[in-house]
Amino acid sequence: MSVRKKIWGEHAEKIARRLEAIDxxxxxxxQDFAYEEVMARPGLDLKTRELLAVTALIALGNPDELKTHLRGALASGATEREVRETIIHSALYLGFPRALGAMKVFSELLARSDESGA
Amino acid sequence: MSVRKKIWGEHAEKIARRLEAIDxxxxxxxQDFAYEEVMARPGLDLKTRELLAVTALIALGNPDELKTHLRGALASGATEREVRETIIHSALYLGFPRALGAMKVFSELLARSDESGA
Amino acid sequence: MSVRKKIWGEHAEKIARRLEAIDxxxxxxxQDFAYEEVMARPGLDLKTRELLAVTALIALGNPDELKTHLRGALASGATEREVRETIIHSALYLGFPRALGAMKVFSELLARSDESGA
Amino acid sequence: MSVRKKIWGEHAEKIARRLEAIDxxxxxxxQDFAYEEVMARPGLDLKTRELLAVTALIALGNPDELKTHLRGALASGATEREVRETIIHSALYLGFPRALGAMKVFSELLARSDESGA
Amino acid sequence: MSVRKKIWGEHAEKIARRLEAIDxxxxxxxQDFAYEEVMARPGLDLKTRELLAVTALIALGNPDELKTHLRGALASGATEREVRETIIHSALYLGFPRALGAMKVFSELLARSDESGA
Amino acid sequence: MSVRKKIWGEHAEKIARRLEAIDxxxxxxxQDFAYEEVMARPGLDLKTRELLAVTALIALGNPDELKTHLRGALASGATEREVRETIIHSALYLGFPRALGAMKVFSELLARSDESGA
Structure with missing residues (x-):
């Protein structure tokens, strides 16, 4: 199974179509380089890779792409606790505003999937 | 054993004295908040925390503090391979120059500990 | 009076509850480390600390957290003129787009508090 | 003709009024330093300057100001292809999330000007 | 007296010549826009402006230019304590590595001026 | 001729060996993705790509990798004037400290190639 399938789950085709419409x-x-070549490398499991991606995106302050990888972290086996710890931990290196901004994004994402019964 | 002891190893006292001389x-x-409170939290193992710190420091581009956590990653159980994968992975999110700059720092650090027989 | 009370004013409890709901x-x-320990330190008055926070948040480009500290600057005694000067000054170090983005946030905040008669 | 006229086109007066209302x-x-002094310098054509501005704004992650210069790039003679190449190229240095975020902004901007028959 | 004179002190001419040799x-x-136009604006005293500049430079992580403004902060009347507080305060917004890196630069600068009897 | 050959010139093999030794x-x-796939794309000439890379590296504040692309800009046909304009232009978007830091790197690079008679 491809990395994208594992991370994007049932939304894989929709996400792929949207990406292609953009460029x-x-x-x-x-898809081919980032996901199927680099993310697919052995030597580091997918869950750790997604938590690292979350940290990088907190550093960048890109909320949309952060959401994708917060979902990806859960999809690749991270618990809610591990994601929260990753965000809290980032405050040490990237400051409280970045961490708080990311935690808001994560808590909205959890609230929404709760409402939808997911 | 304190988190600092685990990460800083035999250099713990020297590092502590140097930090105190700075401010x-x-x-x-x-020491008390970053290391013994936040880094010490359960819910995420120390090795993963150090790999996340490495990613955050690649994002910031702080080579001195990066070195501290590259060493910390190895000291908390990460293999050379896992550290290399963390750096390569960061290229996707933070670009090749940041990743290459970090890999240079890591390869110098490995070379030096090799020379010293460590 | 706590630092949070001074900065958050009448909204202090609402903000605290919202923060707690997030994580x-x-x-x-x-609350305990950032506000009541570090922000509360002597050696630099609260108004200056809030103007420094505004500068840091312009650097990060975090509009939501910027708003909190633009309000905090006014609440701790900064005049509208001093806040505008802080933002204009930041253009030298952080570029015009960051400064302009921050000035938009500030001018919307002033417009809204004007409407509400505040 | 002033640089602002060339870049802002028919919206020049509206943009100027909005800027003045902000501060x-x-x-x-x-207007006087950034546009009419620095942007107006010889030695680099306006199209190249706007593509450089786009790259700088991808680095900052400021979507509103990015939009201004994506439009400015087209107004100063860059083709859609050249703007897309500028964004794709930025992925190498600034990572895929920044590039993807910018490409979304550009593809929305193109869609909207298409709808308006422009 | 010009702003540069106040901040650069006796080194003003040497710094000016070095800047001109660079470009x-x-x-x-x-000199004309940043120092004599923007820094010289009323509405915010020079000491506060230099502490804001220090914060912006901690955010950027530019050690050379940081040194210039750490010296400038002292030259425009900030005490060692106020500069230290500015740096400690920045840890909240920009993370501990940036703050620690800046404090190292400041403590080296103090050590050197101590040695020279200044 | 490959993109690397054009940009790295006579140093191509040495640079390649050094990169490989690092990782x-x-x-x-x-080499394969960044240089021969993305940099080699049609739709934007190599000189413009190198000036964009210079801007991205000014934004990141990575002096080593900046040097590589300042040299690459000259090697792909940019004049000294065009490189200086690219750096001055970046001050508008990224602030004066980043631009000044980059101009120092460029002027040292020019001085050194002058000395070597190149």
């Missing part, structure tokens, strides 16, 4: 070449690099 | 209050916050 | 541990660190 | 002094620095 | 046009913008 | 996998991604 087919960038979509191809993200 | 006693900042040193106290780093 | 109780992160909320505790922000 | 007259910052507006003056942006 | 005469950039030197002119820094 | 063979990261070296491969930088």
């Amino acid at each position: 087919p070449d960038l979509a191809r690099y993200i | 006693p209050d900042l040193a106290r916050y780093i | 109780p541990d992160l909320a505790r660190y922000i | 007259p002094d910052l507006a003056r620095y942006i | 005469p046009d950039l030197a002119r913008y820094i | 063979p996998d990261l070296a491969r991604y930088i």
